[in-house]
Amino acid sequence: MKTDFIPVDYDYFDFQGRNYAKIIGRNSKGKRICIIDSCPVYFWAILKDNLNKKKIDKLLKKIREIKLDVKGRQTKVETAELHEKNYLGKKVKAIKIFATNYKDMHDVADKLGMPEIEKRRGYDLSFITHYIIENKIDPLCWYEISGEVLNNSDEFGGIDTNLDVDFCIKLESAKKIPKTEFNPRVLCYDIETDALEIGKGEILMISLVGENFKKVITWKKTKNPQEYVEYVKDEEELLNKFCEYVKKVSPDFLVGYFSDGFDLPYLKARADKFKIKLKLGLDNSQPKFSRGVNLTGKIKGIVHIDLLKFIRTAYAQYMKSETLSLNEVAKEFLNDTKKPFKIKHSSELKQKDWNEYYEYNLHDSVLTFGLFQKFWPDLLEFTKIIQEPIFNISRFGLSKHIENYILHNLHKFNEIPEKQPTYDEISQRKKIGSVKGAFVYEPTPGLYENLAMFDFTSMHTSIIISMNISKATLLETKQKNSYESPEIEEGNKKVKYYFSKEKGFFPLLLKDIFEKRKEFKAEYKTNPNRMTLARSNAFKVLSASAHGYVGFFGARYYSHEASASILAFVRKFNIETIKKTQKKGFNVIFADTDSVAFTREGKSKKQILEFLKKLNDELPGVMHLELEDFFKRGLWVSTRKGTAGAKKKYAMIDEDNNVKIRGFETVRRDWCQLSRDVQNYVLRQILKDGNEKKSLEYVKKIVKNIKQRKINKQDLIIKTQLKKPLSEYKATTPHVVVAKKMIENKIPISAGTLIKYYVSETKGKSKLVRDKVKLPEEPGEYNIDYYLNRQILPAVENIFQVFGISLKEIMEGKKQTTLGDF
DNA sequence: ATATACACGGATCCCCTATTTCC
DNA sequence: GGAAATAGGGGATCCGTGTA
16 A cells, blocks of 8 residues: 555564564554564674785675574574775775674674674664664655555564554555654643652542643542543552553653653553553553663653653753753743642542642643643654654753764765774773863953853854864874864873864764754744744754764764864864954953953944954854844953952843843852842842942842841742762762751652752851751741851852942941941 | 763861860 | 860862853
8 A cells, every 4th residue: 555654653573583663653644554664784894904805705705604593593694795885984895794683783793703804883773773774764754655554464473463553564665755744643641649659659640631632530539520530440440541541542642741750650560569551552562661770661652752851951951940840841931830739648638629639630731731842843853853763862862862863874975883982992081081171261350331242153063064073084194285173282292183174974964953053043033932942952952962972982973182173173263253352452351162242342333243244254164153142231240269250150231131141149049049039139230220229228128137037938948959869979068968857857859859958047056057957847047147148148249349349348347337227 | 871161159078287175 | 284175277179050
């Protein structure tokens, strides 16, 4: 039969010793289709370059005869061919060695100890990645396919009979078609339980939300349930009902929030307890979990997506939310929040509470559904660029994304893939140590008027592209007509690295990401909203990670020299821009990595833009400097110790009165809300008025309030994240002490928990903060001295210092009559 | 295990010296 | 008077969280 088809979920199976890809997707009529396809499996043996034809023929013959026994299974090399390939950009002769089964390739590779073979490559990709590269059945792209329909066929061991799809097709041909629209069927879910530890409590209810579908299934009954509530007998039936509804809705994506770490493993654990099967897969299989620290839950045929993971890698860096809790993320992207409901153990809930609980549960899924819709375009975009199944796209980290993007495109360059580093290689790389980073200009503290700020577009990536930097293009020796890095200090020596002018695959590939980044940034500029900003940032992240990837010890294409060179160029271009700006007569206030801010010195905007154009004319390749914005005022302060200007800390106000605050305590979550609010007020007021008068009065008022204990304790809570298991801490910090208290109080904590506490008055004479900390709900009075001198004062002291005001003197000199009201 | 370096700043740790306490 | 305990200064280190 012929149909159109969009691949969504990828899986594979073995049949009669061979590998087959099993791809679940849809056609445009919404029918669910499974296609079964195979591809040749092979890897490469790269030959030493001095071999004559006779030797190679002999070697080929020898390889073709390889037979081996893998755990009792007989297997052999199917065939072997000689090819002209590229490896790390260099021409090589390589033998393509075909194996019967993908799993055998390691063992076959191990048999190739012949001296003629220089390297073995290409046997460490996942089968799915290999398959997609080989047959080009790219995820979430439309195809016109034809093939034989399997209907109760015994081919492949009767695979189609156990599969809940409309058609199971043995693929014969597939052609990509330009169609784009695809509205996936989505079902979001969320569970409520009586204990947080996986499987330790009863599951009380499950909510399900999809397009025109809302349901809360529960066995906890009350009067007058909402119309979306459906009752079941008990927890066991709840689990069955859940599976039933998933089957009925038949979603392409089953989406949760932190569901890899909570909802799905919980459901599985409870099902195990009742000895029932959680038949969620299209083949009625149960969800499978990866081993390791970070659980991932996989359901056959339905893509299980844990939105939290995708948001974390692709967006977290650029989000306002301070935690990635559903509540905060929903607030930022949907302008909606969780329903207010104080969760208690079900035994403590009153009849009337249940309705609220149902609603609360439902709404979590509603939020997840909303978020999925918001992030769907990005998941789609990432999937299309990187060409990995969306299951991986939604979970992998940035280095894997970059790496997969490269692997899926190597064929365009006739390149043999590099292997993953071994454990020893990783240790070696770590030993070399870090490379010198970017340049940060030390600002002179002060309040400045009329500023302009320039920044480079995707600086590192544009440098990689323009100077052709990569592991493969690195030249061993200096050559004429090559790209030459600035001088780099390596140990005590100064060296330069050289890169070929012949375009390498890595820089060429990055261009694609670079251009997408530009496109989405422009989209944001013309249509600024949360979502276009997020998308712009997502590609900013991807683009920015290209350099991080090169310097990442676990990367296939890691290169210390390339990484050092990229950063040397970053410093060079930033410093050059600073110098040119100063030479033009501007006063450079600060610069950090890829940006320069300076006062306009009476120059018109037109003149500034002309200057910018001139700067751009002098930049190589795709490097581009752009105007970030014009600013009415900007404030820089000194560091806490000493008089030097603090780097990475500033506040500016643009001509539409938008305030941009970087690095200040205002934006740091490990300061109490009061400090942050006060500093925020002060910064904004000063930027607006151009002087400190109003803010000083405000601070005095706050100080008075603190002393009179008028401050709400809620505003004094300090939040610090536990970054590792308690046992690994060498220092006994306040948040570690609080974490221990939490354990005593049976509050579950783990690495990642946000620890909350306040500093209280204590009788003891200890000066250590950790001896004064209390849990938010613990009774006690806040420590006036601490909040004055270690929270409020440090947050605003440096700001007033810019105006020559010593807040410390004012605060301590309260007995002076001139400050009687204080 | 899962992108990089630079930077701030709080809190503790640790060593040293001066002062206080105790016998 | 001398030993032990304590206070406090200051740099090193740990730790978390920012900017880019």
